[in-house]
Amino acid sequence: MTVRVRFAPSPTGYLHIGAARSALFNWLFARQTGGKFLLRVEDTDAQRSTDESLRSIIAGLEWLGISDYDEEVVFQSANAEKHRAAALRLVEADKAYRDFTPKAERADTNVKQEIADRARKGANEGADHRSNSFRDLSLEESNRRAGAGEPFAVRLKVAREGKSSFEDIVYGPQERDYSEIEDLVLLRSGDVSPLYNLSVVVDDIEMGITHVIRGQDHLTNTHKQILIYDALGAGVPRFAHLPLILAPNKAKLSKRKHGEVVSLTTYRDRGFVPAAFRNYLALLGWAPPDDQEIMSLEEMIRKFSLEGVHRSNAIFNFSELDARQWTDQKALWMNAEYIRTMPLAELLPMVRAELEAEGLWKAEYETDARPWLEKTIDLIRQRFMTLKDFSGQGRAYFSDEFEYDDAAVAKNLKKETRLKELLPGLAASIEAVEPFNAETSEGALRAFSESAGVKAGLLINASRTALTGQAVGPSMFEIFEIIGRERSARRLRAAAQLV
Ligand code: GLU
Secondary structure, three states, rough: OEEEEOOOOOOOOOHHHHHHHHHHHHHHHHHHHEEEEEEEEEEOOHHHHHHHHHHHHHHHHHHOOOOOOOOEEEEHHHHHHHHHHHHHHHOOOOOOOEEEHHHHHHHHHHHHHHHHHHOOOOOOHHHHHHOOOOOOOOHHHHHHHHHHHOOOEEEEEOOOEEEEEEEEEOOOEEEOOOOOOOOOEEEEOOOOOOOOHHHHHHHHOOOOOOOEEEEHHHHHHHHHHHHHHHHHHHOOOOOEEEEOOOOOOOEEOHHHHHHHEEHHHHHHHHOOOHHHHHHHHHHOOOOOOOOOOOOOOOHHHHHHOOOEEEEEEEOOOOOOOHHHHOOHHHHHHHHHHHHHHOOOHHHHHHHHHHHHHOOOOOHHHOOHHHHHHHHHHHHHHHOOOOOOOOOOOHHHHOOOOOOOOOOHHHHHHOOOHHHHHHHHHHHHHHOOOOOOHHHHHHHHHHHHHHOOOHHHHHHHHHHHHHHHOOOOOOHHHHHHHHOOOHHHHHHHHHOOOOO
């Protein structure tokens, strides 16, 4: 059996990181098993579905590197006729029935079911539906009334006794008494449009889906969906539900409550390396048997297993009160690790895009200054958390217009008034060295500090702030070499004004 899995987003908003994680797990499973990874856009809610949302979901999947769908993208709305036909087949087969309850009474229960479906509670919202008087209407009578134009909904005839059960790959055996499941609505009355559970099942059958991998919030829907598979006489796929991703206070992560931090494209826009975020996402609810955290894509594909997915919900640790912790610390750490260790050739285009976006890219970086650029990036990347740092903290390497960090100025320039004279002096002595590089500038600085009778550390720290605006950074002598003789001297003199 060839594995066939799908990611089935509803284009009604941004791509939630939980949904992105579902997409990734589907993708990993397909790639590991040599199966097919499909995309189905669940755009049946015409009011809430938007092109913009669809574009951002597609862009998010592309960014993560998992947009190599193995077949044409399926749009669920295009299949509405098939969904309707399936429901009517079930009516013919006595597995479903038309419910002619007049509009006034029906309005209430339909709305209730719709809300419940949307909230994906799959809750038991009315065993009273089981006493629906239309359940036992003869097919003849039902056809006659429908033929006469009487509006109806279609409901699945759920057995009165017994229970539904399935083995979830992650959560194990699941059971639910039929008595807890109402005769669920398959087609809405009035426009006879298909409801969520019906559409999902008919499409999954049509697409030959073998494994349904999705968020744990769909666990309770699954019982209803299995009833539909059974009624349609179709084989039931395997199910693997994934733990939720929760806020530190265990609340469900939502954009309304938690803002941009839950939206995948935020990570792209805030300077994440796609492979780093993908690696981080993979570890939300799963860990490889050897617990190795940083994995190449190949390793991830090889080690991934649905059996290794955890049941406990993952906590996304971030603080809305602290800008440095705007997202999970582990995500930031992972990103920094990637920036620090990935092949320079892969990092370069990303840095270039960032510098271009900030107006810091120069044509010569492609030609004469290429070696300088590579050296600089390799040097400064060691401490950076995101790609944004190349244009932020790293701005002084690429432009003479940079800002001095206030704390750095206070600590390294303002504390020692003698720096007012020392910095121009240091400027003069490094200007004189020949050739100008890390070693010779170190020699010049040390000789100068000795003759001035101050500690070299004082001048090193002051120089770092003078040349880069920052209090921390790479080795100071490397910085001299990278910034160059003239720019270094100029910045040392300029910094004397800040003392
Ligand atoms: N469209 C559903 C959602 O976005 C996915 C349903 C499924 O994966 O079965 O939650």
